[in-house]
Amino acid sequence: MSVTPKSQVVLQVTDLTCIRDGRRLFEGLRFSLHAGAAIQVKGSNGAGKTTLLRTLIGSSSEFSGDILWCGDPYPKGLPAMRDSLLYIGHRGGVRSGLTPLENLTWYGANQEAALSALESVDLTGFEDSLCHSLSAGQNRRVALARLFLPNSPRFWILDEPLTALDVAGVAALEEQMAAHLRNGGSILLTSHQPLSLPGLDALNLSDYTVFESFSDFGGEHVLS
């Protein structure tokens, strides 16, 4: 566990139940995320990892339970939270019609910062190619380059950041995440791959899965 001056609770989730398409994905979820700490959300495909992240940022509203962002309840805490949030979803938010450099400047970086961030993710030489001509891994790197910009927001929520990345890319990302934690930032991420990150806690959604079975004809829910 990395040492932080005071272990401030950034996010507190109590008794969270998420529903998607009328199906309860998990229930009774509770965890808290501290400043300077990271949590890796695990679970099988369809366990609700992405739904959990999207619920926390306020993009998905089918849930019950309490979500406290820095002590402010949902949805009052949302604007303040979004002010200090960096979310990279399953879809990276990289515009294919723009170049990597333009994509980063659109996210508020100046030219120098954007160039050095692109260098950090090993995209030197591709600054001015259009993103739709880049590979999937390179597009992922453009999205992740936002993590290498200065004055980065405090909370990172990353949905499968490691997909399509090569070994060197994963190492660079782990290093950057560790630096972010040392600076008092917090990270919540989903991944199937093991990560080497100091102070990384795991949260397994499979422990909170609701076991529902459907009777063959009646369509009634039978809870076991």
Place this chain on the structure above:
Amino acid sequence: MSSVDVQKPVSGVRSALGFMALFRIEMLLALRKRADITNPLLFFVTVLALLPLGVGPEPELLAKMAPGMIWVMALLANMLSQESLFRGDFEDGTLEQLTLLPQPLYFAILAKSLVHWIATGLPLALLSPLLALMLNLPVDGYLCLLVSLLLGTASLSLIGAIGAALTVALRRPGLLLALIVMPLYVPVLIFGTGAVQAAIDGYAYSTQLAFLAALLATAAALAPLAAAGAIRISLDN
């Protein structure tokens, strides 16, 4: 990393900055995807060029049909280009990022609608006198046609954004988008053709243009709000 305390501008200034930034990016994208600009225009010109072949080349008949046909085709050309308004942004995740910005979604949609109008409505309106000539529209109607199309297509771009926002999460919105948007286009069509008809007949047409301007003002104020709500609903599943 030194935590530089970035001075945060007040929300109004930030919204304006966000609007300008998005407007620039959208213009850049529109200029790169020229097919999105030229296709609706080509559709507009082709259909209107085919019209005399279909109904016969009698000048009186064409002149009578011209205002209505030009307006209906402008409507269709506008609607066909609406489908892609949010699609690209939805698929690459930009739309979700936009909803997370501290600025209201309102300004983002206003910027996108403005660019949509500059890319489709504006060239279409500027081209309309040429088509009016082809369809033998009396000369008195030209100026009115141009002005009414300028005002009207801007409203169409804004109203269409609501339909595009509602259907963005659907895989093939085609007909559904038309069903949602077409009824909302009706007032613009009525006042647009009414203005041109009045101009041809030699009456004053400022009332109709004033109505078109009022529709535009209302659409600019309310349509982005509705579209913003629709986007949040579309993303919420």
